[in-house]
Amino acid sequence: MPTPTLDARLEAVLEMIRTDVHADIGSDHARLPVRLIREGRAERCVAVELNPGPLEQARRSVARSRLEAQIEVREGDGFGPILPGELGSASLCGMGAYTIRGILERAGERLPPALVLQPNDSALLIRLWARATGYHVRAERLIAGYWSYPVLRLERAEGADLAYEGMPLDAALKYGPLLLRLGGGVICHQIEADIARLQKVAAPGRESWHELETARTALDVLDHGIK
Ligand SMILES: C[S@@+](CC[C@H](N)C(=O)[O-])C[C@H]1O[C@@H](n2cnc3c(N)ncnc32)[C@H](O)[C@@H]1O
Structure with missing residues (x-):
């Protein structure tokens, strides 16, 4: 299967990830995990999907790419199918900031030390959540598109x-x-x-x-x- 193309916002997300185990929450087409593995930016990926249609799409995409050994597709809500301490990083992309914040708030001890987040609207809620929970802003891009898409890399850190x-x-x-x-x-x-x-x-x-x-x-x- 040819390497899947990503739109500009997911290319920006891709460039902010380098880890051992990465989860793409709300993965849908699973193009991001496929590119992460193909480019050696992650050794293993978990693609999480809540809804049956996108879940099937993710499974087909991973099978077509013949990367089943490195990408596991799991059904579930947010970080529900993830074990505590399993991940180096996770991405949540293409959803509203309110939805993303809800998923982060429910994740508890399953949250990884690094997050790459791409809300489809203002990132204000995400930045407020990060300041309240001890994640620091390490990288930010604003990608022009149908809307302007913020992309943030957050890392858990001490202090201000x-x-x-x-x-x-x-x-x-x-x-x-x-x-x-x-x-x-x-x-x-x-x-x-x-x-x-x-x-x-x-x-x-x-x-x-x-x-x-x-x-x-x-x-x-x-x-x-x-x-
Ligand atoms: C608009 S799509 C974005 C797909 C891809 N991340 C992207 O940026 O192109 C949002 C996806 O998130 C999934 N989703 C929404 N809420 C979710 C949740 N709580 N847990 C897992 N997946 C969820 C939806 O089923 C949908 O496939």
């Missing part, structure tokens, strides 16, 4: 997350501490679009007013760096 050091917290949580440090066209475009949208609806005392202030602060960091 240095990615946020010197950053205005609300802006960093909303837009990403490393994305604001790195800048670039996609994040700049997203912030400018937010400002244009919010300017039409914001009024003092409303949530949209605070969101507009946050977006303006983020743009200021992009334009002038951290003060």
Whole structure:
């Protein structure tokens, strides 16, 4: 079987993974685990699927790639089919941030030391969860597509997350501490679009007013760096 292609967001995810055992939760087509094994980025993978259609799709894809010895497809909810301590890392991609956070919250001691997460919407909930549970932001990308897709690598670590050091917290949580440090066209475009949208609806005392202030602060960091 030819090596499966990945779209830009899953290519970004792929580049953030290098481990012994990796689980792709909500794997669907299982293209990510196939590429991880083919490129030597993981020695073994577990593809987890909740729903029968995608589960069957994952099984077919792994069989076609003849990688059954390295990729195990397991049926279940989130980290349910994973043993504590089994994984070096896990990915959750192509779902809403609320769904991803729910799966992470239910995982308990099955959570691995590293996570690569790609929510289809704002990563704010994910960053709040990471700060509350001792995961630090180690890498962030924003991939242009139908929406802008955030991709984050988180690692379990002690102490304060240095990615946020010197950053205005609300802006960093909303837009990403490393994305604001790195800048670039996609994040700049997203912030400018937010400002244009919010300017039409914001009024003092409303949530949209605070969101507009946050977006303006983020743009200021992009334009002038951290003060
Ligand atoms: C939109 S697809 C994304 C597929 C792939 N990860 C990607 O990014 O292209 C989301 C997949 O997650 C699966 N899923 C949703 N909730 C899940 C859960 N709690 N546990 C396991 N899989 C889940 C769905 O069945 C679906 O196949």
